[in-house]
Amino acid sequence: MSAQTVTKPSIIIDGVRKRFTLNHAFSLKDTVVSWIKRRKLSSEFEALKGLDLVIGEGESVAILGFNGSGKSTLLKLISGVMEPDSGQVLTRGRVAGLIEVGAGFHPELSGRENVFLNAAILGMRRREIEERYDEIVAFSEIEQFIDQEVKHYSSGMFMRLAFSVAIHVELDVLLVDEILSVGDAPFREKCRLKFEELIAAGKTLVVVSHDMEMVRELCTRGIVINKGEVAYDGDIEGAIALVGA
Amino acid sequence: MSGPVTETRDLFAAVPRSEFDVPGTSRGLIDVVRWRYLLNLLVRTGVTTRYRNSVLGWTWSYVRPAAQFLVFWVVLGLFMNLDRGIPNYAIYLFSGIVIINLFSEAFKNATTSIVGNAPLVRKVFLPRQLFAVSAVIVAFVHFLPQVGLLLIVCLLLGWITHISLLSVLAIFAGMVIVMVFALGLGLFFGAINVRFRDAENIVELLLLLATWASPVLYAWTQVQDAVVDKLGWPQWLVEVYMLNPITQGVELFHYAFWRPVTSTAFELPPGLAWNTLWTFLIAIGTLLVGQLVFRRLEGRFAQDL
Numbered sequence: 287m288s289a290q291t292v293t294k295p296s297i298i299i300d301g302v303r304k305r306f307t308l309n310h311a312f313s314l315k316d317t318v319v320s321w322i323k324r325r326k327l328s329s330e331f332e333a334l335k336g337l338d339l340v341i342g343e344g345e346s347v348a349i350l351g352f353n354g355s356g357k358s359t360l361l362k363l364i365s366g367v368m369e370p371d372s373g374q375v376l377t378r379g380r381v382a383g384l385i386e387v388g389a390g391f392h393p394e395l396s397g398r399e400n401v402f403l404n405a406a407i408l409g410m411r412r413r414e415i416e417e418r419y420d421e422i423v424a425f426s427e428i429e430q431f432i433d434q435e436v437k438h439y440s441s442g443m444f445m446r447l448a449f450s451v452a453i454h455v456e457l458d459v460l461l462v463d464e465i466l467s468v469g470d471a472p473f474r475e476k477c478r479l480k481f482e483e484l485i486a487a488g489k490t491l492v493v494v495s496h497d498m499e500m501v502r503e504l505c506t507r508g509i510v511i512n513k514g515e516v517a518y519d520g521d522i523e524g525a526i527a528l529v530g531a
Numbered sequence: 532m533s534g535p536v537t538e539t540r541d542l543f544a545a546v547p548r549s550e551f552d553v554p555g556t557s558r559g560l561i562d563v564v565r566w567r568y569l570l571n572l573l574v575r576t577g578v579t580t581r582y583r584n585s586v587l588g589w590t591w592s593y594v595r596p597a598a599q600f601l602v603f604w605v606v607l608g609l610f611m612n613l614d615r616g617i618p619n620y621a622i623y624l625f626s627g628i629v630i631i632n633l634f635s636e637a638f639k640n641a642t643t644s645i646v647g648n649a650p651l652v653r654k655v656f657l658p659r660q661l662f663a664v665s666a667v668i669v670a671f672v673h674f675l676p677q678v679g680l681l682l683i684v685c686l687l688l689g690w691i692t693h694i695s696l697l698s699v700l701a702i703f704a705g706m707v708i709v710m711v712f713a714l715g716l717g718l719f720f721g722a723i724n725v726r727f728r729d730a731e732n733i734v735e736l737l738l739l740l741a742t743w744a745s746p747v748l749y750a751w752t753q754v755q756d757a758v759v760d761k762l763g764w765p766q767w768l769v770e771v772y773m774l775n776p777i778t779q780g781v782e783l784f785h786y787a788f789w790r791p792v793t794s795t796a797f798e799l800p801p802g803l804a805w806n807t808l809w810t811f812l813i814a815i816g817t818l819l820v821g822q823l824v825f826r827r828l829e830g831r832f833a834q835d836l
Contacts, residue, residue, distance in 0.1 A: 293545070294546045295542065295545065295546060295547045298542050298551065299541065326798060330656075340542065359559075362556070362833065364554060365554060365555075365655070365656055366553075366554030366555030366556075366835060367555065367652075367653065367654060367655065367656050367833045368555070368830075368833045375553065375555065376551035376552065376553060377552055377553075377554050378546065378550055378551050378552070379549065382553060383654070383655060389650045389651050389653075389654040389655060390650075390655065392576055392580065392650055394580045394583045394584075395576060395579075395580065402572060402753050403569075403572050403573075403576060406566075406568055407569060407651065407655055408574050408655065409657070412568045437805055460740035483593060493643040518677075527556040528701060
């Protein structure tokens with residue numbers, strides 16, 4: 287716990303608030319109807335209520351909490367997909383998100399073309415992709431299907447390839463959102479080893495997951511978020527005990 | 532219960548603030564240049580998957596404008612005798628239709644590009660302008676075979692003997708003006724479309740009007756006659772009409788393709804050269820406004836989609 291003051295911060299989250307406005311009425315008709323009935327047109331939902339966090343370089347942190355506690359929102363703020371309403375999020379180095387792998391896959395393209403497309407979406411340069419292409423395909427273990435259209439893949443094969451691309455992106459900070467349940471047991475073991483390799487290489491890892499076994503093996507620090515606030519920040523065992531799994 | 536408290540004030544003790552980035556900041560269209568490899572891949576994907584699983588494939592890029600041309604030519608040219616007033620009416624019609632189609636495709640695709648790529652916009656951060664830019668480029672690729680067709684017909688009619696450097700320049704100027712204009716409008720409506728899907732319908736409506744608001748089916752002189760002579764309205768209305776970037780694109784294409792093969796062509800639109808500059812500036816202005824609105828709304832894309 288005290289090591290944190292020595293290491294250099296990799297992610298700084300300073301007083302971050304995020305509020306969502308949920309619109310109940312979209313069309314003009316709905317608006318008029320709910321105005322006549324004196325119903326509220328929109329409601330506010332506060333996903334994050336002034337979060338302060340510092341994650342140091344080389345730390346592997348698990349973010350735990352029940353559904354709707356704001357974990358994924360936090361990850362989206364770190365990846366830059368969303369902007370905070372107030373406060374600031376700062377990151378150092380190249381941040382890559384394993385947020386729902388395969389979002390950039392095009393079903394009509396072959397596996398090979400999809401590797402290039404998805405890697406480029408995740409910010410890799412052409413030369414980097416070409417250098418790592420063989421490694422990516424080898425990791426996914428689907429060499430013989432690589433020139434087939436992705437829509438003919440089984441869901442396991444699809445996830446393997448998507449995961450394999452994402453894990454080979456050059457990065458300093460890796461954000462992982464609930465995708466540790468990829469594939470069958472041997473492949474999961476392979477993924478775990480890959481994560482450990484990244485941790486050993488001094489990369490920062492932020493994991494959101496409900497898979498406590500995986501989290502226990504990978505992470506040293508646990509942060510529990512409850513209703514948009516930090517409820518616990520410390521040793522991983524304490525965090526797991528608090529979430530009660 | 533709470534673990535180590537983060538001392539907010541000492542945040543930058545180990546590493547200076549300047550080494551940190553704020554995630555999610557983009558520099559708009561400038562970033563598109565830095566991500567050109569991805570742009571390249573997106574365009575290639577858009578082009579190759581467009582006619583996947585269709586028997587005729589790329590032929591559809593010819594069939595649609597051909598059908599459009601045929602309808603207009605038969606109805607307006609033969610039934611309504613518009614071809615008497617405009618010599619070589621078929622070429623006149625087709626060169627206009629081709630550029631209007633470029634505009635429609637580019638504008639419509641760019642408008643729907645953000646919503647169409649919702650899974651990506653919601654999950655991965657990348658300059659979202661990429662989608663609109665690639666949509667316009669894909670439209671351009673599909674426009675090329677149509678120009679090819681037009682060129683072949685013109686060559687058969689002896690285009691090459693009357694062509695000048697200015698004609699070639701006019702082709703490029705027309706395409707650039709129309710595409711920049713379409714991208715600007717596409718960014719504007721694409722950004723609004725995320726929150727209000729009405730934008731798509733507005734665009735459909737605008738495109739319907741665009742064909743008739745430009746001298747594609749008729750000649751600009753007919754506008755002049757109607758506005759000034761028949762209605763007695765001031766001349767500047769005609770000038771405003773001519774300052775529509777699409778009108779200018781159409782006129783430039785007429786100048787490049789129809790005029791060289793037509794011996795009895797009537798007078799050139801006044802200030803065709805100057806209007807090229809003005810409409811180009813209007814198109815750039817539209818692009819800047821579109822970009823501004825897009826960047827203003829961009830921060831909310833992920834949560835509104």
